[in-house]
Amino acid sequence: MSARPSISRREFLGLSGLIVSFAALPLPLASAESSQQTQLPTAHKPVASDEVDGFLAIDRHGNISVFSGKVDLGTGVRTAITQIVAEELDVPIARVSVIEGDTLLTPDQGPTYGSLSIQNGGTQIRQAAATARRALIRQAAKQLHLEESELTVERGVIKAAHGTRSVSYGDLIGGRTFALSIDKDAPLKDPATYTVVGRSQPRLDIPDKVTGRFTYMHDFRVTGMVHGRVVRPPAIGATLLAVNEDSVKHLPGFIKVVQQRNFLAVVAETEWGAITAAQQLEAKWSDWQGLPDENKLWDYVRSTRITKEDVTSDRGDVEAALAKSAQRLSATYDFAIHTHGSIGPSCAVASFEGGRLTCWSASQATHNLRQQLALMLGIPDADVRVIYIAGSGCYGRNGHEDAAADASLLAHAVGRPVRVQWMRADEHGWDPKGPPTLIDMQAGVDAGGNVTGWYSQFYGPEGVAGRVKLVAADLADLPHEMEMSPGGIINGTAIPYMFPNVKTVAHRLATTPFRPSWIRAPGRMQSAFANEAFLDEIAVATRTDPFELRQRSLANDHRAIEVLERLARLSNWQKRTFNGHAAGGTVTGRGMAFVKYEVYRTYVGMVTTVEIVRATGVIKAKHFAVVQDCGQVINPDGVRNQIEGNVVQTVSRTLLERVRYDRSHVTSIDWLTYPILTFPDVPDIDIELIDRPQEKPWGVGEPSSAIVSAAICNAVFDAIGVRLRSVPFLPEKTLAAINGRRS
Amino acid sequence: MEQHISLNVNGRKVDLKVADPAMPLLYALRNDLGLRGPRFGCGLSQCGACTVHLDGNAVRSCVLPIVSVAGRSIVTLEGLGTPDKPHPLQQAFIDEQAVQCGYCINGMIMQSAALMAANKHPTDEQIKQALANNLCRCGTHLRIVRAVKRATSQI
Numbered sequence: 041m042s043a044r045p046s047i048s049r050r051e052f053l054g055l056s057g058l059i060v061s062f063a064a065l066p067l068p069l070a071s072a073e074s075s076q077q078t079q080l081p082t083a084h085k086p087v088a089s090d091e092v093d094g095f096l097a098i099d100r101h102g103n104i105s106v107f108s109g110k111v112d113l114g115t116g117v118r119t120a121i122t123q124i125v126a127e128e129l130d131v132p133i134a135r136v137s138v139i140e141g142d143t144l145l146t147p148d149q150g151p152t153y154g155s156l157s158i159q160n161g162g163t164q165i166r167q168a169a170a171t172a173r174r175a176l177i178r179q180a181a182k183q184l185h186l187e188e189s190e191l192t193v194e195r196g197v198i199k200a201a202h203g204t205r206s207v208s209y210g211d212l213i214g215g216r217t218f219a220l221s222i223d224k225d226a227p228l229k230d231p232a233t234y235t236v237v238g239r240s241q242p243r244l245d246i247p248d249k250v251t252g253r254f255t256y257m258h259d260f261r262v263t264g265m266v267h268g269r270v271v272r273p274p275a276i277g278a279t280l281l282a283v284n285e286d287s288v289k290h291l292p293g294f295i296k297v298v299q300q301r302n303f304l305a306v307v308a309e310t311e312w313g314a315i316t317a318a319q320q321l322e323a324k325w326s327d328w329q330g331l332p333d334e335n336k337l338w339d340y341v342r343s344t345r346i347t348k349e350d351v352t353s354d355r356g357d358v359e360a361a362l363a364k365s366a367q368r369l370s371a372t373y374d375f376a377i378h379t380h381g382s383i384g385p386s387c388a389v390a391s392f393e394g395g396r397l398t399c400w401s402a403s404q405a406t407h408n409l410r411q412q413l414a415l416m417l418g419i420p421d422a423d424v425r426v427i428y429i430a431g432s433g434c435y436g437r438n439g440h441e442d443a444a445a446d447a448s449l450l451a452h453a454v455g456r457p458v459r460v461q462w463m464r465a466d467e468h469g470w471d472p473k474g475p476p477t478l479i480d481m482q483a484g485v486d487a488g489g490n491v492t493g494w495y496s497q498f499y500g501p502e503g504v505a506g507r508v509k510l511v512a513a514d515l516a517d518l519p520h521e522m523e524m525s526p527g528g529i530i531n532g533t534a535i536p537y538m539f540p541n542v543k544t545v546a547h548r549l550a551t552t553p554f555r556p557s558w559i560r561a562p563g564r565m566q567s568a569f570a571n572e573a574f575l576d577e578i579a580v581a582t583r584t585d586p587f588e589l590r591q592r593s594l595a596n597d598h599r600a601i602e603v604l605e606r607l608a609r610l611s612n613w614q615k616r617t618f619n620g621h622a623a624g625g626t627v628t629g630r631g632m633a634f635v636k637y638e639v640y641r642t643y644v645g646m647v648t649t650v651e652i653v654r655a656t657g658v659i660k661a662k663h664f665a666v667v668q669d670c671g672q673v674i675n676p677d678g679v680r681n682q683i684e685g686n687v688v689q690t691v692s693r694t695l696l697e698r699v700r701y702d703r704s705h706v707t708s709i710d711w712l713t714y715p716i717l718t719f720p721d722v723p724d725i726d727i728e729l730i731d732r733p734q735e736k737p738w739g740v741g742e743p744s745s746a747i748v749s750a751a752i753c754n755a756v757f758d759a760i761g762v763r764l765r766s767v768p769f770l771p772e773k774t775l776a777a778i779n780g781r782r783s
Numbered sequence: 784m785e786q787h788i789s790l791n792v793n794g795r796k797v798d799l800k801v802a803d804p805a806m807p808l809l810y811a812l813r814n815d816l817g818l819r820g821p822r823f824g825c826g827l828s829q830c831g832a833c834t835v836h837l838d839g840n841a842v843r844s845c846v847l848p849i850v851s852v853a854g855r856s857i858v859t860l861e862g863l864g865t866p867d868k869p870h871p872l873q874q875a876f877i878d879e880q881a882v883q884c885g886y887c888i889n890g891m892i893m894q895s896a897a898l899m900a901a902n903k904h905p906t907d908e909q910i911k912q913a914l915a916n917n918l919c920r921c922g923t924h925l926r927i928v929r930a931v932k933r934a935t936s937q938i
Contacts, residue, residue, distance in 0.1 A: 074800055114884025114921060215830030242880060249885035251869060252820030252860040259819045292802040312806040383920050384886040385825050385831055404847045433921045464825040561796060678881055681926070689920030707881055711829040711918060719911040722924040 066741055081587040089147035091632025092175075092218040095168040096125070096430045100214030104129065104136045109149030110161035111141040112245070113404060115432040115741055116678035119243045123674055124162050127236040128169035130193040130227055131209070133244075141406040141428025147185040148598065151405030153436065153505065153558060154528065155642070155739025158674055162737065164222075171226040172218060180207050199246040218487070231672065231733035238733055240677035247431075257402040257440075258387045258461060265389065265457040266295060267311040268450040269318035271304040272470055275328035275704035276554075280304055284322040291317050303516035305446065307454050315463070329703035331553055335602045338374055341478050341549070347502050348548040352533035353770050356541030361493030364483025373481065373570035375749070375767045378474040379708070380559055381716060384432025385462035386439030386471070390447035396423045407439050408507050416513040416520060420441035434526070435689070437508050437557035439471040445510035449518075465709040471701055472508050472557030475501050475526050479570035484541075491581035491593070492542040496570065498533050499557050500563055501526045502548035508557045526556035529563025534572055534747065536600065536636040537593035554592070554699070555708075560689065561742040564638065565749065569767060572633035572750030577763060585615045586632050586754065600636060602645045603667050607632070610728050611647035611665035621761040626653050628662070629759025633747035642670040642743040646687075648723070650755040657774035661691045661723040661752055666744060668727070671735035680727050681742045687725055690748035692717035698768050788853045791849055792816060793862030796839050804850035809833045811849050812859060820860025820889045824918070829915035831890030841897035860889045863896060872896055875934035876927075883921030890917045895931045 086093040089109070097105045112118035139145055141152075144325050149161045160315030173193070180198040181188045184205045188637045192201050199206035231238070248254035274281065283304065285297045295318055306317040321452035332340035362368060390399040397417060403409045406426040414421045431440055443460050450458040451770040477500050484493035503524035513520035530546040561568075579586040587608055594600040607613070613632070620673075622628070629652070649663040664687050673679055696715050709715035753764050762777040784898075786801045792812070800801045800867055807826075812818045813837065824832030826845045836858040852878040864870035869877070872892050882888050891914060898905055899912040905913065919927065 114886075116883075155807060242877065243882070245885070246877050246880060246882045247866045247869075249882050249888055250860075250873045251866050252818065253866060253888065254819070256819070256822070256886065258822065259813075310802070310810075312803060312810045316803065324787060326860065381920050382886075383830055383884075383918060384822060385824075430884070432886035435920070461823065464829075466826060546934075681880060681883060681923070684925055685922035686923055687918065710827055716918060716920065718916070719907075719914045719924055719928070720919065722911070722922075725925060 045403060057302055057465060078084055081320065085145055086217070087145065087147050089149060089164065090222050092168050092172050092220045092222055094147040095165050096172055096218070098209050098213050100129065100210045102135060102208050102210035102214070105147040106136060106138045106165060108138050108140050108165060109146045109407065110157040111152045111404060111428045112430060113152055114430065115157070115682060116243050116675060117152070118245065119241055120158055120678055121162055121165060122244060123236050123241050124166050125169050127234055127359040128166050129173055129196070129209070131196040133236065133241065134703055135196060136179050136228045139405070143406050143410045143424070148407040151408060151505070153404055155742040155743070156638070158737050159641070159739045162674065166228065167224060167226065168222050170228050171220060173227045174223070175218060175220055176209055177210055179212050180407045183207055183212070184249055197613055202476050217383070221376060227276050234733065237674050238672070238676070238731060241675050243678065257429040257431065258383070258384055258399065260389055260400050260429050261459070262389060262391060263459045265309055265459050266309055266454065266752070267314040268305050268307045268447060268458045268460040269314040269463070270446050270460065270466060271301055271318050271321055271323060272466060273325050275325065277328040277330045278302070278325040280325055282324040282699065287322040288317040288320050291320070296454055297321065298450055300449070303449065303512055305450055307450055307458060311461070319676045323673070331701055331703050333703070334511040334701055337476055337553070340553070341476055341499055343552040344432045344552070346547045347550045349459060350518040350530050350546040350548060351543070352546060353542055353544045355543070358495045358541040358543040360496060361541035362482060362484040363563070365492050366483040366487040367581060369483070369485070369577055370480070370482045370554060371574055371577060371763070371765055373479045373573065375477045375566040375569060377476045378559055378693055378697050378712060379468055379470050379699055380435050380438035380673060381714065382432040382434055382438050382467060385464055385467040386443035387461040388444040388447040389438070389457060389459045389461070390444065390451040391457035392448070392451040395418045395419065397448055397451070398425045398427065399444050399448055400427050400429050402429060402434070402440040403444060404434060404437065404440070409444055412441070412510055412513070412520070413445060416510060416518045417448065417452060418447060436562065436651040437468055437472060437560040441508065442470065442511040447510035449467060449512050449516060468709040468714055469706040470511055473554040474559035474562060475552040475554070475556040475568040477529070479564065481568065481570055481574040481598055483574065484579055485578065485582055489584060491539045491578060494535065494537070494539045496533060496544045498530060498544070498546040498563070498567060499549060500546065501530045501552040502550065503556070503601070504528065505558060509555065524552070524556055526552070527558025527562035532564030532567035534639045536597065536639055537590070538596070539593060553701070560686070561746045564742065568633070568746035569753070569774045572635070572747055573763070573765065576631065576754040576757065579616070580656065580757070583618050587613060590634055597636070600634070600643055603645045603669050604634065606730065607645040607647060607665065607667040609669055613647060622759060625655060626651060627756045627759045629757070631751050631754025631756070631758055633750035633754060634745045635743060637739070637743035637746065641738040642668065642740065644668045646744070646745045646747055646751050648751040650752055650759060651757050652756060652774070654760065654778065657778065658772035659695055659752070659774060660721060661695070664723050664725045666725060666727045667730065668740070668744060669730040669732065670738040670740050670743070671732050672730040672737040676729055676731070679729060679740045682740045683727050684725050686745035687748055688717060688722055690745045691723060691752070694749040694752050694767050695769055788849055790852055790854065791856040793858055794806055796873040799848050801850070805848045805864040806850055807845050808835070808842040808847045808849050808857070812844060812857070818859050818861055822886060824887070829918070830887070831894060832887050834890040834917070835892060836842070836897065839900065841922070855858060856859055860892060862864045863892065870896065871909040871937055872899070872931065872934045874937070875930040879926050879933060881926035883923050887917065887919045891919070891927050895934070898931070899935055905931070
């Protein structure tokens with residue numbers, strides 16, 4: 041769309057402005073049953089991300105609709121975006137509603153990943169609101185015969201600062217479009233005047249969620265809808281040899297077995313009918329044993345062909361520095377394959393009518409999914425609409441998109457709307473996985489104990505945060521992406537520490553055992569584990585307190601220093617004494633870790649206290665103290681909720697989690713075989729936020745997760761003097777490390 | 784053969800036509816009665832997302848054959864309270880902002896309501912033990928414990 045540098049008065053006055061009714065949006069927010077009755081709007085609402093109308097619409101009552109490409113995955117983003125718009129336009133929160141991730145209505149702001157919803161998505165919407173505000177004030181000044189400087193805004197009414205003249209947003213623009221490009225220079229409100237942003241706002245979704253009124257993807261229904269269930273191959277790469285439809289034809293409500301190459305599914309009138317049919321369907325598959333030996337995973341990773349070297353930082357001459365160093369350290373860290381582990385399995389509804397597909401999905405990337413579904417079905421993008429409905433938390437690219445593809449294929453095959461919900465084994469077995477990661481670390485230290493060289497080599501699959509291929513398209517042999525998309529896994533390999541010679545390299549691998557994707561802090565968590573635990577090894581080797589070591593090499597970064605200073609106070613950190621480790625059967629230790637996320641944004645430091653039972657090797661994380669500087673804070677309690685979640689989830693990943701498999705398939709297909717942390721083992725958490733209202737708001741959904749593994753690793757070393765370099769820290773590994781040290 | 788089964792759900796008598804008496808209660812609640820509180824998580828009685836009260840006890844509706852609950856009383860999250868008139872636990876979950884994605888929250892509240900019936904003033908440890916078999920992936924545990932504590936300390 042061509043840029044319009046300034047407001048077109050003719051359009052702004054509404055003389056030709058398109059009247060858009062937003063009252064009849066097909067949003068399943070109020071009533072899932074009735075939503076499908078509503079006619080899908082065909083009005084051409086602008087979705088350009090450089091247009092105010094892409095993001096905002098104001099009706100004649102002054103109610104504001106926000107069209108957000110970023111979606112609320114259960115993190116509170118909807119509430120935070122509501123706060124941002126309410127603040128910038130000076131309207132009550134209750135007047136703002138947010139429409140999320142509808143490809144017909146919302147701009148493509150990129151997938152909801154990478155801790156970027158507020159940092160990128162929210163600031164984009166804020167600029168649209170600022171542009172709208174300026175235009176509204178200009179128009180009001182004309183209408184009221186006053187100078188702009190004489191006007192103030194209160195609850196959506198522009199009024200004379202002195203006097204009684206006023207006009208409301210609804211009167212000025214209600215129901216008409218702005219027809220205005222977003223102006224990056226439109227002035228933002230001074231954060232010093234904020235009354236909504238920066239204050240804890242109760243989340244808008246919670247009352248409905250605790251009373252059973254919220255519409256999750258799993259609750260959404262459309263008229264005439266039937267139910268599908270997929271029947272996945274028993275071995276990941278198996279070929280479907282034969283299907284006996286007679287084995288399920290007799291079941292009540294049975295509609296159809298859908299088979300396309302290795303894609304197999306059943307459709308029935310009822311959900312239970314579909315489940316029963318999927319369980320009873322007789323199918324014959326070929327054998328396939330293409331997975332590596334689970335016990336030799338790291339040999340497999342190390343021997344995988346390297347297709348590319350990404351040098352993510354290179355300062356000085358690290359080889360020479362290492363060669364010259366008085367003391368040289370090296371260690372290898374590894375991090376297991378993880379599943380997303382959504383509590384609700386992936387679910388979607390699709391309807392294929394008149395050559396057009398509508399798909400309701402909890403996808404974090406509806407615009408990308410639209411293109412993927414169009415590619416799979418061989419129809420134009422324009423004939424696909426994907427509408428976001430919140431699902432169970434996904435923490436990355438889980439199975440939501442794959443369930444959408446399943447439903448779309450089935451709707452296409454049976455000519456009726458189809459709902460597909462995965463079973464637990466589908467989710468654990470077939471969601472894309474966080475790939476196995478191996479990191480080799482080397483450092484050199486001079487005679488004075490100074491770090492002179494730092495060299496890290498990261499091994500992870502090639503590819504970026506692109507589009508993860510859809511299981512259905514792959515199995516059905518329909519067009520799909522061929523490249524891997526593990527996420528931005530190398531963005532945490534470089535370090536913020538100013539050592540004189542640093543080299544960080546990522547060896548990108550041609551393949552990885554399972555279809556990879558991103559799970560919270562992808563690669564960044566693995567890098568931070570290696571970086572921050574290895575730095576602790578250096579601290580121990582040089583008998584330096586770990587805070588001191590970091591403070592010394594971050595001297596010029598005042599925000600980093602403040603985080604560390606506050607953390608030392610919050611945790612009541614006692615300088616390391618190096619007087620040996622505690623004796624006794626159950627011992628405690630403390631460890632710290634720090635990250636400047638992706639070496640440019642959110643700072644987090646944490647100290648954890650752990651308890652280890654020497655005889656069993658069982659580690660329990662008892663307490664975390666966390667200090668975070670994410671710049672401007674939108675919703676402080678929302679940020680705290682994210683930090684708590686990051687810590688708890690990553691304690692789980694660090695102590696317990698690994699995907700199990702044999703040569704054919706994933707064997708950890710439920711919560712018994714893939715255990716996660718439960719209430720009795722959840723640590724207490726103290727959090728201190730450093731709010732910087734005048735700074736940019738940075739991401740909070742990932743950064744604090746990145747350093748949990750290292751903090752625990754360092755605390756375990758403090759307690760018992762063994763270095764655990766392999767996540768998860770299972771009791772048997774810990775015991776082996778303890779015994780290895782004794783022998 | 785279709786079978787007729789009567790139950791009492793949230794204080795109302797309901798009659799269901801059931802094609803398969805082995806169908807778990809959860810599917811009747813969600814699909815036949817349109818309730819959204821109880822949720823499918825695992826179908827294996829492992830996670831607790833489907834928890835309802837059966838004659839006052841917290842049970843996992845994802846594995847409970849519909850035929851086994853004929854004539855009995857079921858209470859779901861919707862029956863506990865409404866947005867206008869929330870149960871003290873529901874209000875406490877709002878006050879403590881004890882939700883992220885919220886998919887597990889039905890189970891947390893229903894299990895805690897059963898705990899409260901048996902133990903009016905549980906300690907943190909007792910709350911954690913009572914919820915030990917309810918899984919949350921978002922890591923909302925600490926807030927959930929605080930919410931239950933808040934609700935029980937107000938009674």
